[in-house]
Amino acid sequence: MADSKDHFDDIISLFRLYEQKMYHIAYAILHDSYQAEDAVMDAFVRLLEHNYRIDDPESDTSKKLVISVTRSASIDLYRKNQRASSKMLLTEDPALLHAETHTEPQAHPESNTESIIQGLPSIYYDVMYERYVNEKSVSETAVILSISEAAVRKRQERALRILREEREGRRCV
Structure with missing residues:
Protein backbone atom coordinates (compact mmCIF):
# COMPACT_ATOMS: atom_id res chain seq x y z
CA MET A 1 0.00 0.00 0.00
CA MET A 88 -17.68 13.66 -40.80
CA LEU A 89 -16.61 14.65 -44.30
CA LEU A 90 -18.01 11.48 -45.81
CA THR A 91 -21.26 11.41 -43.89
CA GLU A 92 -22.14 15.07 -44.05
CA ASP A 93 -25.76 15.76 -44.83
CA PRO A 94 -26.29 17.21 -48.35
CA ALA A 95 -28.96 19.52 -46.92
CA LEU A 96 -26.27 21.16 -44.78
CA LEU A 97 -24.04 21.50 -47.80
CA HIS A 98 -26.95 23.07 -49.67
CA ALA A 99 -27.46 25.59 -46.89
CA GLU A 100 -23.76 26.51 -46.89
CA THR A 101 -23.25 26.79 -50.64
CA HIS A 102 -26.74 27.99 -51.69
CA THR A 103 -26.84 25.72 -54.73
CA GLU A 104 -29.92 24.14 -56.22
CA PRO A 105 -30.83 20.78 -54.66
CA GLN A 106 -30.81 17.70 -56.85
CA ALA A 107 -34.18 16.37 -57.95
CA HIS A 108 -33.32 12.80 -56.90
CA PRO A 109 -30.31 12.93 -54.61
CA GLU A 110 -28.33 9.72 -54.28
CA SER A 111 -27.02 8.50 -50.97
CA ASN A 112 -24.96 11.08 -49.07
CA THR A 113 -21.66 9.29 -49.40
CA GLU A 114 -22.08 8.36 -53.06
CA SER A 115 -22.93 11.91 -54.09
CA ILE A 116 -19.92 13.29 -52.24
CA ILE A 117 -17.41 10.93 -53.83
CA GLN A 118 -18.78 10.98 -57.40
CA GLY A 119 -16.55 13.86 -58.48
CA LEU A 120 -13.33 12.00 -57.68
CA PRO A 121 -11.00 10.54 -60.33
CA SER A 122 -11.88 6.90 -60.96
CA ILE A 123 -8.92 5.36 -59.08
CA TYR A 124 -9.96 7.23 -55.94
CA TYR A 125 -13.68 6.82 -56.53
CA ASP A 126 -13.34 3.03 -56.72
CA VAL A 127 -11.52 2.87 -53.40
CA MET A 128 -13.90 5.27 -51.66
CA TYR A 129 -16.95 3.49 -53.09
CA GLU A 130 -15.81 0.13 -51.76
CA ARG A 131 -14.67 1.53 -48.41
CA TYR A 132 -17.57 3.84 -47.56
CA VAL A 133 -20.55 2.85 -49.67
CA ASN A 134 -20.05 -0.92 -49.63
CA GLU A 135 -18.37 -0.68 -46.20
CA LYS A 136 -15.49 -3.00 -47.13
CA SER A 137 -12.29 -3.27 -45.12
CA VAL A 138 -8.92 -2.26 -46.55
CA SER A 139 -8.01 -5.88 -47.25
CA GLU A 140 -11.38 -6.63 -48.89
CA THR A 141 -11.07 -3.51 -51.04
CA ALA A 142 -7.55 -4.52 -52.08
CA VAL A 143 -8.79 -7.92 -53.21
CA ILE A 144 -11.79 -6.48 -55.07
CA LEU A 145 -9.68 -3.88 -56.91
CA SER A 146 -6.65 -6.18 -57.36
CA ILE A 147 -4.26 -3.70 -55.72
CA SER A 148 -2.17 -3.80 -52.57
CA GLU A 149 -3.51 -2.76 -49.18
CA ALA A 150 -0.94 0.03 -49.11
CA ALA A 151 -2.34 1.35 -52.40
CA VAL A 152 -5.86 1.27 -50.96
CA ARG A 153 -4.77 3.27 -47.91
CA LYS A 154 -2.82 5.80 -50.00
CA ARG A 155 -5.65 6.30 -52.50
CA GLN A 156 -8.10 6.71 -49.64
CA GLU A 157 -5.81 9.29 -48.02
CA ARG A 158 -5.48 11.20 -51.29
CA ALA A 159 -9.21 11.06 -51.96
CA LEU A 160 -9.97 12.42 -48.51
CA ARG A 161 -7.47 15.23 -49.07
CA ILE A 162 -9.11 16.10 -52.41
CA LEU A 163 -12.56 16.08 -50.82
CA ARG A 164 -11.37 18.26 -47.94
CA GLU A 165 -9.75 20.73 -50.34
CA GLU A 166 -12.86 20.89 -52.52
CA ARG A 167 -15.00 21.43 -49.47
CA GLU A 168 -12.77 24.29 -48.39
CA GLY A 169 -12.73 25.68 -51.92
CA ARG A 170 -8.97 25.38 -52.33
CA ARG A 171 -8.74 22.76 -55.04
CA CYS A 172 -7.52 23.93 -58.41
CA VAL A 173 -8.13 21.45 -61.24
Missing part, protein backbone atom coordinates in the same frame (compact mmCIF):
# COMPACT_ATOMS: atom_id res chain seq x y z
CA ALA A 2 2.81 2.41 0.84
CA ASP A 3 4.45 1.55 -2.47
CA SER A 4 1.44 2.75 -4.49
CA LYS A 5 1.29 5.92 -2.35
CA ASP A 6 4.96 6.60 -3.16
CA HIS A 7 4.28 5.98 -6.85
CA PHE A 8 1.35 8.41 -6.77
CA ASP A 9 3.48 11.03 -5.01
CA ASP A 10 6.22 10.60 -7.61
CA ILE A 11 3.73 11.10 -10.44
CA ILE A 12 2.31 14.18 -8.71
CA SER A 13 5.85 15.56 -8.42
CA LEU A 14 6.44 14.89 -12.12
CA PHE A 15 3.19 16.61 -13.01
CA ARG A 16 4.00 19.69 -10.94
CA LEU A 17 7.49 19.91 -12.40
CA TYR A 18 6.59 19.35 -16.04
CA GLU A 19 2.97 20.48 -16.37
CA GLN A 20 3.82 23.53 -18.51
CA LYS A 21 6.28 21.59 -20.67
CA MET A 22 3.65 18.88 -21.20
CA TYR A 23 1.10 21.50 -22.22
CA HIS A 24 3.51 23.13 -24.69
CA ILE A 25 4.32 19.77 -26.30
CA ALA A 26 0.63 18.89 -26.61
CA TYR A 27 -0.28 22.32 -27.98
CA ALA A 28 2.50 22.12 -30.57
CA ILE A 29 0.95 18.90 -31.89
CA LEU A 30 -2.75 19.70 -31.53
CA HIS A 31 -2.90 23.51 -32.02
CA ASP A 32 -5.90 23.70 -29.70
CA SER A 33 -5.66 24.74 -26.06
CA TYR A 34 -8.56 22.59 -24.84
CA GLN A 35 -7.32 19.49 -26.59
CA ALA A 36 -3.79 20.18 -25.34
CA GLU A 37 -5.16 20.19 -21.80
CA ASP A 38 -6.96 16.90 -22.52
CA ALA A 39 -3.74 15.39 -23.85
CA VAL A 40 -1.85 16.47 -20.72
CA MET A 41 -4.51 14.80 -18.57
CA ASP A 42 -4.36 11.67 -20.74
CA ALA A 43 -0.60 11.60 -20.31
CA PHE A 44 -0.99 12.05 -16.57
CA VAL A 45 -3.46 9.14 -16.42
CA ARG A 46 -1.09 6.98 -18.46
CA LEU A 47 1.71 7.77 -16.06
CA LEU A 48 -0.54 6.81 -13.15
CA GLU A 49 -1.79 3.59 -14.74
CA HIS A 50 1.66 2.25 -15.56
CA ASN A 51 4.06 1.48 -12.78
CA TYR A 52 6.97 3.50 -14.06
CA ARG A 53 9.90 3.50 -11.68
CA ILE A 54 10.77 7.08 -10.85
CA ASP A 55 13.86 7.52 -8.71
CA ASP A 56 14.25 11.27 -9.11
CA PRO A 57 11.51 13.39 -10.70
CA GLU A 58 14.08 15.99 -11.78
CA SER A 59 16.33 13.50 -13.59
CA ASP A 60 16.76 13.46 -17.37
CA THR A 61 15.23 9.98 -17.49
CA SER A 62 12.05 11.20 -15.80
CA LYS A 63 11.89 14.24 -18.08
CA LYS A 64 12.26 12.04 -21.17
CA LEU A 65 9.52 9.73 -19.87
CA VAL A 66 7.13 12.64 -19.36
CA ILE A 67 7.90 14.07 -22.80
CA SER A 68 7.47 10.69 -24.48
CA VAL A 69 4.16 9.90 -22.78
CA THR A 70 2.83 13.41 -23.48
CA ARG A 71 3.84 13.25 -27.13
CA SER A 72 2.23 9.84 -27.47
CA ALA A 73 -1.03 10.97 -25.84
CA SER A 74 -1.12 14.08 -28.05
CA ILE A 75 -0.49 12.14 -31.25
CA ASP A 76 -3.18 9.61 -30.30
CA LEU A 77 -5.66 12.46 -29.79
CA TYR A 78 -4.59 14.06 -33.08
CA ARG A 79 -5.16 10.79 -34.95
CA LYS A 80 -8.53 10.36 -33.28
CA ASN A 81 -9.47 13.85 -34.47
CA GLN A 82 -8.33 13.03 -38.02
CA ARG A 83 -10.44 9.86 -38.12
CA ALA A 84 -13.45 11.74 -36.80
CA SER A 85 -13.08 14.54 -39.35
CA SER A 86 -12.72 12.03 -42.18
CA LYS A 87 -15.91 10.31 -41.13
